Amino acid sequence: MRHGLPSALDSLLRPRSASGRALVTGWFSFRDGEVTAGDALAERAVSDALGRLGVAHDSAWSPVFAPGELTLEEARPESYEQLLFVCGPLHGDQILRLHERYAACRRTAVGVSVVDERAPEVTGFHRVLARDRAGTGLMADLAGAARSGPARPLVGVALTHGQGEYGARRDHDRAAEVLGSWLAGQDCARVEADTRLARDTWRQCRTADQYLSLVGRLDLMVTDRLHGMVLALRTGVPALVVDPVRGGAKVSAQASVVRWPAVVPCEDLSPEVLDDWWAWCLSPAGKAAAERRRALLLRGAGGALGLRDLDSGH
Secondary structure, three states, rough: OOOOHHHHHHHOOOOOOOOEEEEEEEEHHHOOOOOHHHHHHHHHHHHHHHHOOOOOOOOOOOOOOHHHHHOOOOOOOOOOOEEEEEEEEEHHHHHHHHHOOOOOEEEEEEEEOOOOOOOOOHOHHHEEEEEEEEEEOOOOHHHHOOOOOOOOOOEEEEOOOHHHHHHHHEEEEHHHHHHHHHOOOOOEEEEEEEOOOOOOOOOOOHHHHHHHHHHHHEEEEEOHHHEEEHHHOOOOOOOOEEEEEEEEOOOHHHHHHHOOOOOEEEEEOOOHHHHHHHHHHHHHHHHHHHHHHHHHHHOOOOOOHHHHOOOOOO
């Protein structure tokens, strides 16, 4: 589909003028719509194809999902000759409002699902190139062949909100809030890596071996849990660790035993400090330091048995 999409769009968008501009929309454009990874990749595929055709175009995004990007409210209908709706089902009041706002534009739907052929959301388009109609597949989904960028780090997140035994020294809630806000801004793939095991839910691992298999595939662990740190290092994965107890507790104590440097006391927690350790953990030096801890931990080394001879590596 990657090579055929420009040709298909070239046909769908005719007639068009040489200077006519196109607006790319989808469920990712609506303030109250949801944005999936598939939606975003479909938009990228269509935008790239329009670029190869030399068609001037903009994409409209939900201000909730992409603050600062062009919104439907800002995309004035008189500025566009063509409107494309990309991916997702042709169903809902949002699409009816799109037809009303851009009534003067030539409207085309590409890579969409058609549930009801007679629905006004469907008939309001001049052209519809469906991926499926009434459950029958017609074309490969646009996201399948969309351009992808470089792989991002895979980061596990293991946080605790408990540990009431530390009483007034607890700073767990603030640590989780700072980490959560900071992590949301990092360019990485995040996965919850709760160290708690469970038998009655797919969201958590059932056995310790399952958990080690999960952690071993990470590029980095971000955690305020002792075992989040220890099990990451056991698999050779760097851990960016926050000690959530004021004055330090078991996390810092264990970090000192294994001489792991990337530990932030909750009193020093800030985005700037986290940025510094993030860069180190994902560097060759951070990975090598984690591998050294892995080798010693798996030999059963500890404290006086050799870990004290490790350099901090930072």
